[in-house]
Amino acid sequence: PPREATLALRIDRVFVQKNMQRASGLAKVVSADAHLRELVGQRLYFSLVLKKGEAAPVRSAVVLAVGILETLPRDPAADSFDGYLAGAGMNFRLQRGRVVAEESAATAYYRFCAQAAVTFNDILGWGIAAKRPALAGLLRAMMLGETHELSEEQHALFMQSGTMHLFAISGLNIGVIAGALHALLLLLRLPLWVRYFVGVALLWLFVDITGGSPSAVRSFVMAAFLQAAFVVRRPANPLAALVASALVVLLVAPLQMFSASFLMSYAIVTALLILGLPLSEAVLDRWKPWRDLPQVTWSWWQRAISGAWHATATALAIGVATTLVSLLTGVQFFHLLTPGALVANLVLIPAAMLATLGGFASLLCGLVGFGHGAVLCNHASALVLWVIEELVRLSV
Numbered sequence: 001p002p003r004e005a006t007l008a009l010r011i012d013r014v015f016v017q018k019n020m021q022r023a024s025g026l027a028k029v030v031s032a033d034a035h036l037r038e039l040v041g042q043r044l045y046f047s048l049v050l051k052k053g054e055a056a057p058v059r060s061a062v063v064l065a066v067g068i069l070e071t072l073p074r075d076p077a078a079d080s081f082d083g084y085l086a087g088a089g090m091n092f093r094l095q096r097g098r099v100v101a102e103e104s105a106a107t108a109y110y111r112f113c114a115q116a117a118v119t120f121n122d123i124l125g126w127g128i129a130a131k132r133p134a135l136a137g138l139l140r141a142m143m144l145g146e147t148h149e150l151s152e153e154q155h156a157l158f159m160q161s162g163t164m165h166l167f168a169i170s171g172l173n174i175g176v177i178a179g180a181l182h183a184l185l186l187l188l189r190l191p192l193w194v195r196y197f198v199g200v201a202l203l204w205l206f207v208d209i210t211g212g213s214p215s216a217v218r219s220f221v222m223a224a225f226l227q228a229a230f231v232v233r234r235p236a237n238p239l240a241a242l243v244a245s246a247l248v249v250l251l252v253a254p255l256q257m258f259s260a261s262f263l264m265s266y267a268i269v270t271a272l273l274i275l276g277l278p279l280s281e282a283v284l285d286r287w288k289p290w291r292d293l294p295q296v297t298w299s300w301w302q303r304a305i306s307g308a309w310h311a312t313a314t315a316l317a318i319g320v321a322t323t324l325v326s327l328l329t330g331v332q333f334f335h336l337l338t339p340g341a342l343v344a345n346l347v348l349i350p351a352a353m354l355a356t357l358g359g360f361a362s363l364l365c366g367l368v369g370f371g372h373g374a375v376l377c378n379h380a381s382a383l384v385l386w387v388i389e390e391l392v393r394l395s396v
Contacts, residue, residue, distance in 0.1 A: 072093060
């Protein structure tokens with residue numbers, strides 16, 4: 001039964017909260033009272049009430065906390081938070097807790113990450129947070145995964161339209177940032193191997209600063225494997241990179257196999273690779289404009305039409321493949337059927353990539369002290385996000 005417990009917890013992950021007087025996350029039990037010693041080594045969810053002026057614990061810190069220890073339901077619903085915790089291999093949660101003492105401070109690296117997250121949050125609000133806080137919240141959610149910045153109306157809007165994935169640190173965001181880092185390092189003309197390791201290190205730092213969510217870590221591993229194929233001059237096989245990343249993730253955290261996030265991520269990307277890309281090739285092979293004319297004889301408008309058709313056919317094929325998976329998983333995990341998400345994502349995904357690039361440029365300008373550049377990039381991203389929100393509102 002639920003009972004009061006005093007536990008020493010090593011903080012593994014901290015969830016961002018709207019209420020600054022509360023802290024929650026995932027932790028591992030380091031020590032416990034004698035009658036609860038079987039808990040040592042177990043991971044659990046914690047929810048703490050902070051005193052006035054008390055800071056939330058930082059990852060890797062060890063805190064002594066007292067609260068109400070409860071067991072999770074034996075078979076929680078897959079779409080519930082208890083289901084997420086059970087899928088992550090947890091059996092307990094510490095509710096209504098408070099920190100008694102900090103037994104061990106966080107490492108310097110994680111203190112740096114926590115401070116960098118605050119800095120990133122601040123930079124992404126320059127010039128827009130005071131005037132348009134809702135758009136600043138959208139930008140922070142897209143770049144840092146801070147979905148608590150979204151209002152209840154915005155959250156419902158993006159869930160109902162099947163576009164909430166735009167505001168999770170996952171494949172889209174990590175892929176855009178990995179590409180931007182690669183382009184930036186190319187300008188510095190670094191050697192190939194140096195460019196790879198520096199790029200991977202900076203990408204991991206970004207993932208860790210944003211909290212190291214499982215979806216972000218999975219996307220990072222896949223991006224690292226895909227870039228490694230180019231470095232070792234092997235054929236860049238996206239499916240092989242996907243399988244290798246899944247293997248590494250499951251070796252480190254086997255219980256992710258049972259999480260909705262893992263299943264949705266890999267199912268959608270697999271559908272994209274084994275159905276979407278071949279489908280786009282078949283469509284383009286079926287009809288090509290001016291097939292019998294040599295391309296060197298094409299005029300500019302013929303090249304423009306051909307390029308637009310190629311992009312449209314590829315986007316449609318990929319959209320159909322991924323929608324087939326997302327329709328099923330949306331019903332299974334969220335009880336939402338969003339067939340219109342195919343059309344919406346064809347327009348919104350390129351727009352979200354532009355907003356992500358603007359956010360990345362803003363962070364870069366802010367970190368080097370170019371404040372006016374950061375403000376300009378924030379305004380550009382906010383404009384794109386305003387268009388995204390209005391289009392989603394209209395479509396819903």
